[in-house]
Each structure stands twice: as C-alpha cells, then as structure tokens.
Amino acid sequence: MSRQARRQAAFILVFLAVVVLFVNTFRLGIVHGESMYPTYLNGQVVLVRRYNMFCPRLKRYDVILLRQGNDVIIKRVYRLPGEVVDTTFPDVKDQAIRTGLSDYYEQHTTHTPSGKKVIFTVPPGYIIVLGDNLPVSDDSRVFGPVPIKNVLGIVVNSPPPPYQPRLGGPGMVSPR
Secondary structure (H helix, E strand, O other): OOHHHHHHHHHHHHHHHHHHHHHHHEEEEEOOOOOOOOOOOOOOEEEEEEOOOOOOOOOOOOEEEEEEOOEEEEEEEEEOOOOEEOOOOOOHHHHHHHHOHHHHOEEEEEEEOOEEEEEEEOOOOEEEEEOOOHHHOOOHHHHOOEEHHHEEEEEEEOOOOOOOOOOOOOOOOOOO
16 A cells, blocks of 8 residues: 555544544534523524533533423523522522422521521432523423433534524515
C-alpha cells in the first residue's frame, strides 16, 4: 500500500471515530410549544449533550431534555434532590393544597416566630423542573418532581431561532 493510500485510510478511520464519538455524546432536539419562551422558540433546534455517567452533574437552572410519560420535553432545572422548595416556587402552597402535590414532596413542619411553617423538600433521585413561560408551561407544578433517570441530556447550544415573520413585516403581506 502506498504512503498516500495509508494517509487516506488513517484519515477515514479518524473521521469515522470522531463521528461515532459525536453521535454517542450529542443529540439534536426540536422545541415544540411555547413553554420555554423567550429562551427558546417553537421550532428552534437545540444541541443536547446526552446525560450519562461522564456528563457533568446537573446544576440548578440547567436547561434539560427529559422524558415525561411518552413525550420528550425541554425544561429548566429549578431544584435538585434534597433542596428545599421555598415560597419562591410559583404557587407551591396553593397548588399543593389544590391539586394534592404535597404528596410528591417530603414535608416537615418547623416552628417559626410567626407560627408553624410547612417546608417541602425534593426527594432523593428527583428534580423539580419549570418552563420559562410559566403561564403556559406544564411542569413540576402539574406533574410533580421528575426522576433524574428520565433526564436525556443537557442543552449546550442552539443556533439562532427560526425566522418568524410579523404581520406587516418583511416577508409577510398585510391584509387590506
């Protein structure tokens, strides 16, 4: 085999190794819906690093792809295992009382100067996720904490959002 043929073969092998490594490390996701608006728009593509033992640990406010039932959704990590769900959690007390979400959280009562206070703690192996667009997002306020094993990956990057013409703007004809 000639020197040039060996170089070509080596280049092809290195190229294939890089492709296999990339495919096993990353995946692409497409945002569906408005729950992550304004961070991500409907139809926007995101690059996701697969979540496995080599991936960095989840951090608060990471944007993740996760499996919820039969769907794959994109949400932001709000609380990690063992963290306290405090009063800044949107409507946690009212929501927990109205829909029985208190069953999802470990609870304990503390005595404060103003009286008794119920504190919710995220169970081990679970996280709390929220969408950035709270009024339209189905998240942990609806389905409770999510098992960490359901996390598919962490969003690492995304190209600019797709062009969305506005009424009367370029590329859109205004009605007369």
